[in-house]
Amino acid sequence: MTIRATGLVKRFGDFTAVAGVDLSVEPGNIHGFLGPNGSGKSTTVKMLTGLLIPTAGTVEINGISLAADPVAVKRSIGVLPEDLALFDALTLWEHLALAGPLYGLTAAETAERAGQLLRYLDLFDERHTEAGQASYGMRKKTAFAMALLHNPKTLFLDEPFEGIDPSSAENMRELLVNLAAKGAAVFITSHILDVVEKLVGTYSILSGGKVVASGRTGDRPLKDVYFEHIPRPAGEDFTWLG
Amino acid sequence: MARLGPLLWGLVTIRWRTLLGRGNAELTGEVLLLLAAALGAERVLAYLPQLPLPGVVAGLGMAWLALSWGPEGAPGQFPLTRGDRMMVRLTEVAVNPLSWVLFYVSARVSPWAVALAILAMFEWPAVKRGKRVSAGPSRWPALLRKDVRAAVRLLDTMIAGGIALMFLSYAVREPNMAIEAAWIIPVVVAISNSNLALNAFGTDQGTGFDRYLLLPMTGADIVRSKTQSLFVLLGAPMGIVSLAVFWRLGWAMGGTIVIECLSLLLLMAGWGAWTSVHTPFPLRAYRFTDGGSVLSGLVAFALCLVPGFAAASGLWWVRFVVLGLAGAMAWQLVGAAGRRLESRRELIRSRLP
Numbered sequence: 054m055t056i057r058a059t060g061l062v063k064r065f066g067d068f069t070a071v072a073g074v075d076l077s078v079e080p081g082n083i084h085g086f087l088g089p090n091g092s093g094k095s096t097t098v099k100m101l102t103g104l105l106i107p108t109a110g111t112v113e114i115n116g117i118s119l120a121a122d123p124v125a126v127k128r129s130i131g132v133l134p135e136d137l138a139l140f141d142a143l144t145l146w147e148h149l150a151l152a153g154p155l156y157g158l159t160a161a162e163t164a165e166r167a168g169q170l171l172r173y174l175d176l177f178d179e180r181h182t183e184a185g186q187a188s189y190g191m192r193k194k195t196a197f198a199m200a201l202l203h204n205p206k207t208l209f210l211d212e213p214f215e216g217i218d219p220s221s222a223e224n225m226r227e228l229l230v231n232l233a234a235k236g237a238a239v240f241i242t243s244h245i246l247d248v249v250e251k252l253v254g255t256y257s258i259l260s261g262g263k264v265v266a267s268g269r270t271g272d273r274p275l276k277d278v279y280f281e282h283i284p285r286p287a288g289e290d291f292t293w294l295g
Numbered sequence: 296m297a298r299l300g301p302l303l304w305g306l307v308t309i310r311w312r313t314l315l316g317r318g319n320a321e322l323t324g325e326v327l328l329l330l331a332a333a334l335g336a337e338r339v340l341a342y343l344p345q346l347p348l349p350g351v352v353a354g355l356g357m358a359w360l361a362l363s364w365g366p367e368g369a370p371g372q373f374p375l376t377r378g379d380r381m382m383v384r385l386t387e388v389a390v391n392p393l394s395w396v397l398f399y400v401s402a403r404v405s406p407w408a409v410a411l412a413i414l415a416m417f418e419w420p421a422v423k424r425g426k427r428v429s430a431g432p433s434r435w436p437a438l439l440r441k442d443v444r445a446a447v448r449l450l451d452t453m454i455a456g457g458i459a460l461m462f463l464s465y466a467v468r469e470p471n472m473a474i475e476a477a478w479i480i481p482v483v484v485a486i487s488n489s490n491l492a493l494n495a496f497g498t499d500q501g502t503g504f505d506r507y508l509l510l511p512m513t514g515a516d517i518v519r520s521k522t523q524s525l526f527v528l529l530g531a532p533m534g535i536v537s538l539a540v541f542w543r544l545g546w547a548m549g550g551t552i553v554i555e556c557l558s559l560l561l562l563m564a565g566w567g568a569w570t571s572v573h574t575p576f577p578l579r580a581y582r583f584t585d586g587g588s589v590l591s592g593l594v595a596f597a598l599c600l601v602p603g604f605a606a607a608s609g610l611w612w613v614r615f616v617v618l619g620l621a622g623a624m625a626w627q628l629v630g631a632a633g634r635r636l637e638s639r640r641e642l643i644r645s646r647l648p
Contacts, residue, residue, distance in 0.1 A: 103509070104508050125511075138509055139502060139506065142445035142448075143444070151437035151441075
């Protein structure tokens with residue numbers, strides 16, 4: 054398994070955000086991690102990528118224990134975090150230039166890959182804009198490019214398509230499919246069920262910090278499975294609206 | 296007024312919750328600096344002849360405060376008239392203790408700076424800023440470049456640089472430089488930059504700190520990178536001061552000041568690394584800041600005085616003892632901070648929005 058999490062728990066004081074999540078994702082698979090707002094998706098991703106320390110449970114990525122060797126794990130993964138994790142004072146290009154050498158790429162390799170990624174994501178002309186001045190979509194595409202730059206074995210993407218223009222989103226989707234076809238594991242959280250259904254091979258649905266359903270796409274329509282476990286709030290009569 | 300009441304009360308609640316909500320009252324390095332300047336630094340000010348300049352910086356800081364406090368962007372969503380906006384600004388200023396300290400210091404340093412600040416509160420021209428674009432490729436390491444670029448946008452750094460430049464101007468105009476001025480000014484430069492030194496992750500905000508955690512770097516790597524940046528940022532104004540002293544007071548005094556500056560750098564690097572992982576708080580560009588720990592600020596203040604007194608003592612061996620102790624302290628604390636960062640990452644992140 055590329056991603057293996059066992060008994061993951063995260064508590065913030067008295068509040069339990071994640072209550073015992075077990076996950077496993079095979080190489081070459083794109084796994085969708087779904088759930089309503091506040092269900093613990095982002096907290097789980099943060100524990101899987103080392104941003105949060107689990108209250109209990111273990112994480113193993115690419116055969117390496119995250120607790121035992123976090124730097125080795127970080128070298129082997131790419132992450133598009135919920136908050137994008139960019140420095141306001143660096144330009145979009147400088148973010149990629151910063152990341153490459155830290156993952157062992159030469160300056161020439163970094164420049165070549167960064168240029169390719171930014172052109173493909175329609176960001177090359179804006180590359181000298183500081184992140185603090187860039188739009189949300191530009192920032193997200195930069196964080197996505199940073200996640201891919203070092204050709205990671207495992208990719209974690211938190212809401213990758215939210216706020217992205219359709220043509221860039223299509224290119225991002227294509228990159229992910231190609232990456233998975235070459236053996237990488239991709240872990241995606243998203244609220245957009247249609248996109249997820251077309252992209253992922255397996256899925257888990259999280260609610261109240263627990264996995265309430267998991268399976269393969271194609272067996273049943275994802276929407277049916279989702280609303281079976283996450284019912285919609287009851288209807289209200291909005292006579293005052295409109 | 297009744298219509299605005301809930302909004303104004305919300306702003307008051309936010310301000311006091313921020314100040315008192317962490318279990319202890321917290322103020323800023325600036326408050327300490329400004330109090331020191333207000334209560335006993337006439338001797339320092341005597342060597343900084345262009346007094347209106349710090350007054351302008353304080354006045355502009357005051358005006359920015361008036362515009363920036365409160366929930367960012369939130370009042371702008373509401374249908375507020377010009378008079379309403381004025382009330383919001385005045386409330387934001389009035390409920391923040393830092394604004395009263397700033398008013399007091401501005402009045403002492405340069406009364407017309409207060410007038411400028413008040414004027415700015417009433418009418419501030421809307422400046423439409425274009426996209427900030429990099430000046431071009433740089434040979435500096437990217438993390439250092441990022442820290443320097445963010446830090447030069449802090450009012451603290453501007454004040455430290457301004458003091459160093461004013462001291463240089465004093466050196467140009469005064470061939471018989473007072474020895475007292477030579478050892479006092481590096482201490483003032485170090486203290487005025489204490490917010491940055493004591494809070495290395497402040498300019499990164501939470502998202503930047505997350506990126507450090509995602510990059511394949513150990514806690515020790517991260518703290519070392521921050522220490523390098525501090526040496527550049529604090530070393531630049533101190534270098535200007537040292538050169539001015541070399542020029543006017545000769546090699547012996549110049550050497551003394553270099554040792555004093557090195558000691559200050561090492562003390563601030565060590566104590567700053569430790570406090571950065573224990574009491575972090577956000578720093579914002581072109582703003583004065585509140586949120587730093589009073590205790591950390593007082594310790595930094597006391598530590599900065601030690602090399603100053605050593606330089607003033609006239610005993611050469613005392614200066615070297617202080618330098619050695621500062622080096623040992625920096626070595627220990629930077630290493631310890633690197634190790635502790637790993638276990639304290641969640642706390643640091645929670646303090647940086």
